[in-house]
Amino acid sequence: MSARSEPVLRAPQSRTKTSPVSASGPFEFTLALGDDALVAAQRLAEWTSRAPEMEEDVALSNIALDQLGAARLLLTYAGELEGAGRDEDALAYLRDDREFRNCLLVELPNGDFAVTMAKLFFLAAYQLPLYTALAGCGDEQLAAIGGKARKESAYHLDHAALWVRRLGDGTGESHRRMQAAVDGTWPYVHELFAADPAAPVDPATLRADFDATVTTVLAEATLTRPESGWAPAGGRDGVHTEHLSYLLAEMQVLHRAHPGARW
Amino acid sequence: MYGNDFAAVDAPDGGLLGQVEAAEAALRAAAARGRGGAVAAGADPESYFADVINADQKIEPRDWMPEAYRRTLIRQIAQHAHSEIVGMQPEGNWISRAPSLKRKAILLAKVQDEAGHGLYLYAAAETLGVSRDELVDLLLSGRQKYSSIFNYPTLTWADVGVVGWLVDGAAIVNQVPLCRCSYGPYARAMIRVCKEESFHQRQGYEILHTLAHGTPAQKAMAQDAVDRWWYPSLAMFGPPDGDSTHSAQSMAWKIKRFSNDELRQRFVDMCVQQAETLGLTLPDPGLRWNPERQAYDFTQPDYDELMRVISGDGPCNRQRMAHRRRAHAEGAWVREAAAAYAAKRARHEERVAA
Ligand SMILES: [Fe+2]
Ligand SMILES: [Fe+2]
Numbered sequence: 001m002s003a004r005s006e007p008v009l010r011a012p013q014s015r016t017k018t019s020p021v022s023a024s025g026p027f028e029f030t031l032a033l034g035d036d037a038l039v040a041a042q043r044l045a046e047w048t049s050r051a052p053e054m055e056e057d058v059a060l061s062n063i064a065l066d067q068l069g070a071a072r073l074l075l076t077y078a079g080e081l082e083g084a085g086r087d088e089d090a091l092a093y094l095r096d097d098r099e100f101r102n103c104l105l106v107e108l109p110n111g112d113f114a115v116t117m118a119k120l121f122f123l124a125a126y127q128l129p130l131y132t133a134l135a136g137c138g139d140e141q142l143a144a145i146g147g148k149a150r151k152e153s154a155y156h157l158d159h160a161a162l163w164v165r166r167l168g169d170g171t172g173e174s175h176r177r178m179q180a181a182v183d184g185t186w187p188y189v190h191e192l193f194a195a196d197p198a199a200p201v202d203p204a205t206l207r208a209d210f211d212a213t214v215t216t217v218l219a220e221a222t223l224t225r226p227e228s229g230w231a232p233a234g235g236r237d238g239v240h241t242e243h244l245s246y247l248l249a250e251m252q253v254l255h256r257a258h259p260g261a262r263w
Numbered sequence: 264m265y266g267n268d269f270a271a272v273d274a275p276d277g278g279l280l281g282q283v284e285a286a287e288a289a290l291r292a293a294a295a296r297g298r299g300g301a302v303a304a305g306a307d308p309e310s311y312f313a314d315v316i317n318a319d320q321k322i323e324p325r326d327w328m329p330e331a332y333r334r335t336l337i338r339q340i341a342q343h344a345h346s347e348i349v350g351m352q353p354e355g356n357w358i359s360r361a362p363s364l365k366r367k368a369i370l371l372a373k374v375q376d377e378a379g380h381g382l383y384l385y386a387a388a389e390t391l392g393v394s395r396d397e398l399v400d401l402l403l404s405g406r407q408k409y410s411s412i413f414n415y416p417t418l419t420w421a422d423v424g425v426v427g428w429l430v431d432g433a434a435i436v437n438q439v440p441l442c443r444c445s446y447g448p449y450a451r452a453m454i455r456v457c458k459e460e461s462f463h464q465r466q467g468y469e470i471l472h473t474l475a476h477g478t479p480a481q482k483a484m485a486q487d488a489v490d491r492w493w494y495p496s497l498a499m500f501g502p503p504d505g506d507s508t509h510s511a512q513s514m515a516w517k518i519k520r521f522s523n524d525e526l527r528q529r530f531v532d533m534c535v536q537q538a539e540t541l542g543l544t545l546p547d548p549g550l551r552w553n554p555e556r557q558a559y560d561f562t563q564p565d566y567d568e569l570m571r572v573i574s575g576d577g578p579c580n581r582q583r584m585a586h587r588r589r590a591h592a593e594g595a596w597v598r599e600a601a602a603a604y605a606a607k608r609a610r611h612e613e614r615v616a617a
Contacts, residue, residue: 038364045358045367048374049351049586052594053601054382057351061375065368072364089363113597169607170600177596254362254420261478263362263420263470 026139027081028101029199031091032236033130034074035102038092039244040123041067042251043110052113059159063120066152073145080141093255097245103235105188107244114167114174114181121160121217122185126192128153129209133201142200161217168221175222182218183226190231265346265410265434267501267523268569279435279533283457286442290450293320316517321447324390332516336446337391338407339518341398344384346410347377348402349583353417354426362420366470370423373463380456387448403588410434411569412499414577421474421481421488427467429489429496429534435460436530437500445517468537475542482542489538490546494564500527502566531561 044064051057075088086094105123110116131153134146167178195204218225234240255263308327315322322328355374361367385395401407412430417423438460441453474485501523504510513519521529531550538545549562571577 042359045371048355048358048371049348049378050590050593052590052597054348054378054385056597057378058375058382061371061378065371065375068364068368068371072368075364092364093362113594166604167597167600170604171596173596174600174603250359254360258362258478258480261362261481263366263473263477 025198026142026200027078029196029201030074030078030081030142032101032103034071034078034091035100036106036123036127037067037071037074039100039102039247040106040120041065041071042247043106043108044116044120046110047116063156063159066149066156070145070149070152073148077141077145089255093252097240097248098238100240100244100248101236101238102240102244103188103191104232104241105185105192107235107241107247108185108188109243111181111184112177113163114177115184117160117163117167118178118181118185120156121164122189122192122214124153124157124160125210125213126189126206128157128213129206130201130203133206137200139200157213161213164217164223165221168218168223178221179223182223183228186226187228187230187232191233191235194233194236265343265350265430266412266437266499267526268411268499268573279439280458280461282439283442283454283461286439286450287454289319289443290321290454296320316445319443319445319517321450322445323447331512332518333391335513335516335518336449337388337393337398339513340384340388340391340449340452341393341401341407342409344381344388344398345402345407346413347381347384349409349587350413350430351377351381352583352586353413353415353579354423356417357420357423360420361423369466373427373466376459376463380459383452383455387452390448399591403584403591405575405584408573409583410499411572411577412495413583414572414580415492415495416579418491419484419488421471421484422492424467424470424474424485425488425492427463427465428471428537429467429492430499431460431463431467432534433496433499433530435464436526436533440520440526441518443517443520468541471541471543485541486543489543493546494568497527497531497561498564498566498569500524500530502569503563506566528558531559535559 041064044060044067047060048057048064051060071092072088075091079086079088079091105119108115108119110119128150131146131150134142135150137143137146164178164182167174169175189210193203193207193210196202197204215225232241309329312322312326312328312332315326322332351374354370354377358367358370358374361370385398388398389395398407402409412433417426435457438453438457442450442457444450444453471485471489474481476482504522504524510519510522514522534545535550547562549560551560552558553560572580575581
């Protein structure tokens with residue numbers, strides 16, 4: 001598709017703030033990336049024992065484990081940056097949905113396998129340049145996390161891109177489903193690149209890389225890049241879809257039922 | 264196999280990992296010895312087969328084997344593979360709600376291991392001339408079974424601990440002797456699987472240890488799970504020896520090496536000590552050391568219940584099968600797309616090469 005028809009970058013449509021730039025201190029930034037990875041892991045793990053092939057069950061668990069591993073490093077570090085004594089579990093289990101800073105893309109329901117692959121493809125095409133940039137940033141801890149996570153993201157991107165091509169250029173039914181999945185999830189990618197010049201890595205700088213990857217793979221997959229101008233946002237400000245609260249209710253239920261217990 | 268609690272089929276770590284390693288060493292030694300000595304290569308296939316078995320060598324896929332040996336192995340390996348795949352469901356039931364991120368990661372990796380075990384075992388069965396697709400069909404149509412233990416529900420987080428400690432523990436007790444099974448590919452798969460199962464068992468034990476030393480509510484949760492899983496775990500070893508079909512032939516072929524009751528006893532003896540260390544009580548008032556037998560006396564599980572569960576009327580049989588069938592049916596369009604894409608690529612490459 002045309003690399004010229006660059007989608008217009010939108011400011012987050014936050015209902016709580018008028019500023020287009022979310023809070024960009026290292027804590028908020030690290031927390032947002034940790035929340036992206038955690039919520040992505042939670043969704044991917046829902047596929048366990050349900051994947052279309054046994055090999056794919058293993059692959060999806062692998063990717064979920066990578067996301068969970070990155071989430072744990074990021075949330076632990078966010079807790080240190082905050083300096084209020086919150087560890088990874090306090091951050092994961094004891095915040096409500098309005099305090100989560102993940103993008104909306106990761107919290108969307110899994111849908112069919114095509115929707116899951118569209119979500120993973122867009123997420124990995126964003127996380128790969130993000131972690132790569134992070135690996136070279138001035139914060140040593142973030143650089144170490146980025147260095148580890150970018151290798152994993154490269155695999156996630158390969159895996160998702162392979163499925164996007166297989167489904168896009170597979171059968172009539174798979175093509176229809178894959179195109180519908182791309183159309184349905186595409187609006188949620190814009191939020192990922194909202195400018196935040198003060199952050200350790202400004203997400204706006206990652207957009208060109210993302211667009212190049214997406215354009216190539218969608219073309220190989222015989223899929224069309226949507227032109228929708230709708231750009232839902234708000235995740236970075238804690239204004240989520242209706243889905244996140246349910247996801248967290250399930251994730252947090254046991255931990256919250258036993259306050260102070262060790263596991 | 265996971266257990267012997269299948270439909271009428273024959274058949275943690277108390278030094279079990281050491282036995283796995285010994286079996287692995289024996290396998291290597293046997294391979295190094297080759298078959299030259301005890302086994303006459305020129306003999307007719309039937310006596311060659313018998314000689315290989317007698318010499319504790321391995322039968323390999325290219326070797327002649329009696330049709331009944333092949334059928335027995337296919338059924339046993341397939342049912343073991345099905346057990347790994349269906350077993351992902353009760354364990355996977357707690358991934359989304361695991362109470363800490365560390366426990367979530369360990370559990371997710373464990374359930375992933377089970378999928379891996381299923382894959383190696385289907386591959387081992389395929390060496391006997393049957394395809395994975397055929398075996399999956401046999402499972403989905405109910406003509407082959409999986410271990411009945413997975414027809415029980417995992418109701419609390421403590422069940423994840425108990426499944427690791429008791430169910431993986433019983434699976435290891437069953438599987439360690441299979442590391443010396445006469446069929447090479449199965450023996451080798453079992454060595455790999457047993458090593459991972461012993462991690463699972465240790466992780467389960469560790470979950471229970473934490474709960475048993477936690478808040479009163481956590482301790483009660485752990486005891487409740489032990490109370491519910493103890494007898495079904497004992498039933499994993501299958502019916503008592505007197506009622507077990509297939510066993511004698513499997514023993515002669517060195518597929519099976521110990522009887523159901525011998526393995527069950529070994530499991531009980533291993534668990535008593537571990538339960539004490541955990542500070543949890545095994546729900547058996549009849550459990551006591553018998554100095555004459557040098558083993559614990561214990562109450563047998565309810566074998567009528569085992570038969571009901573095997574015949575399809577356990578708490579979760581319908582749910583487990585519906586889950587498997589739904590995943591398979593919902594994945595059909597994806598598998599078709601992958602095949603269509605691969606065919607297009609192959610045609611494309613032919614054109615490029617031409
Ligand atoms: Fe297993
Ligand atoms: Fe296991």
